Amino acid sequence: ETGVTQSPTHLIKTRGQQVTLRCSSQSGHNTVSWYQQALGQGPQFIFQYYREEENGRGNFPPRFSGLQFPNYSSELNVNALELDDSALYLCASSSQTGQETQYFGPGTRLLVL
């Protein structure tokens, strides 16, 4: 059984640029959630995708967008990067069968200069 994987592990961008982060869900999971974890804080929910449709969104602006593919992998896109977007971005997968547990990937650390 393959766990949740994320790429890249680290990324440096400059303000105003765009970035795409990728996530492969755990085998058998059809739901992917994305979180932003700023330094010294808990993860904040960005959005969730279930069977290629957005299935809930946290308090993040529209420049944070996502996709889920037929194989349930997912992308997080962030446009017009701001300095405050510097954080660890975590992807978690789960299965929509009730009593779901979210299994997390190792994260992508984004630094915006």
Added chain:
Amino acid sequence: AQSVTQLGSHVSVSEGALVLLRCNYSSSVPPYLFWYVQYPNQGLQLLLKYTTGATLVKGINGFEAEFKKSETSFHLTKPSAHMSDAAEYFCAVSNYGQNFVFGPGTRLSVLP
């Protein structure tokens, strides 16, 4: 709306001592409750979860937590701390497995 508070951003214990990390939640529906651990530069690893049934939940690495509805608490305990337990611990609440809300975390230090 759901929320989680974790009392104490930093807890220090001696090796072999009791570990107690506090978590209180608020939820408008019966909650699912989780504890995750995060080691430096890594993602989150599930320690244990409560969904329904027995209120005392046992997890990995000797940790356990008790769901107390009347106190809206889900405190994490371990009888004897080990150096390898030093990490950041997050409590989370969700409604039936969706819309996870995490607390701010508690950093556990274990002193020799």
